[in-house]
Amino acid sequence: MSLIVTYIGSKGCIMAGDKRRIGFYGSPEARETLEDELYAGKIKTEEDLIKKAEEQGINLKISDDTTKIREMDNVLVGEVISRATHETKRKRIYAISGAYSMVELTGSNIDTVKSGGRSIIVYGNKYTQELAEKTIKKYWKPKMKFVDVERIMELVMSEVSENTPSVSKSFDLMIKYNSMDQKLAKEVIRTTVLEDVKNLEAFRNQLREENIKATKNIQMATKIVIEGNIGTVTRVNGNDVEIILDQTVEALDFNWEPVAKPAERVILTSENPQNVVMGDLAVIENENLCIKRTKESLNCGFILCRSDD
Incomplete structure (x- = not known):
């Protein structure tokens, strides 16, 4: 339920991310069926999604307030999250002028890292990726100015959102104008990834401790003498x-x-x-x-x- 598009150029980078979050509540089988239809592009509008959900006994919670892109030490960072019963998987992209790294994590453990130079990277489900790539090809021209790339990014976010309710019409867009040696850019990306994952691990440990404490508080509260x-x-x-x-x-x-x-x-x-x-x-x-x-x-x-x- 995300679309993040990243342009990595020699003089800067641009990242755009939608803001939609959808919660599916109901039987696992019905949820899976509905999500498969949504991500295959069979559901075109939010009204159709709500109608389909009602037919299958699924309750939806749709919000457009999620921030999926951010900046960290001059590096743009985008993230999509998928949650299972016992684990959280994350796909992150870190981008700076001339370099990027795509990192997949389970919890706070790194599973894979793929790095490269100048490129356009699209994060999303198969359908939204196809729509985004089609839109990019439609408008892309050789030797484009940076401002033209920015405009194409805006068009991609807008046109994809018109064809699927999995992407919000509103989106965040961040731009970094900088130029650096590619070797230095790769080192900046590397250190940023390590620091960010370390911060994630610390956050998860703190959250785990708070959950343990909250559970203990609930258990102990039942023992308090009230009479x-x-x-x-x-x-x-x-x-x-x-x-x-x-x-x-x-x-x-x-x-x-x-x-x-x-x-x-x-x-x-x-x-x-x-x-x-x-x-x-x-x-x-x-x-x-x-x-x-x-x-x-x-x-x-x-x-x-x-x-x-």
């Missing part, structure tokens, strides 16, 4: 109230690390300690941590959870 006995007051010293935790309650910090195990002592605070005496029962009632006898509120700097023991 019941917490423990018994063993000492009152100023505003500090010491309690011995109930046999089923533990205290954890905000990273879910242990502060006190069941039957261990913890310190809470009270604004009115005169309403608390040794032997009072600390409870949570109506989501309020308090002394059961006087309803005096208590404060703590940790999370009270049910113990697994």
Whole structure:
């Protein structure tokens, strides 16, 4: 569901990318059938796509807000992504005057790298590639000026979007005017690819850690005490109230690390300690941590959870 067209010349490069993203929701078989028809060019308009989806029981989410091209250290970068159940595949193109590299990745691991010099590269499904290449041939002339190439890129994006709903009518276009030795250009591309993949790996690791943390937060949240006995007051010293935790309650910090195990002592605070005496029962009632006898509120700097023991 992408179209990225890249021109690599001797004095600069141009990259254009559409902005469409389509989510298919329904049975895997019906999704595959619909996608095959779309990518084979059998569905010509967005209205036809929506109608076909309804007939096959597929829900669609169509948006035109995805940025597929960017700049990194004077190098233009385009990316198309395909997601499977257990992995994400990426195709990236890195372009600068006189040089480019096409990189395929699974996750953040490089599968293949293909490099070259002056060229026009089209990323898309088979149908959109054919449409784009046909349009380029129709308008291309020998010894064209850079501004003419830019105009052809715009025409390619426009004309392809008129023939398939897999490509948005809106698109991003980036231009870099620069000229450099081809050996230097290839080295710039090489270092940019390595840095970008390294950044992707770091991002994926951070995302993985956040997902693990989020999962743990969800799991631990079910253990938080929202009603019941917490423990018994063993000492009152100023505003500090010491309690011995109930046999089923533990205290954890905000990273879910242990502060006190069941039957261990913890310190809470009270604004009115005169309403608390040794032997009072600390409870949570109506989501309020308090002394059961006087309803005096208590404060703590940790999370009270049910113990697994």
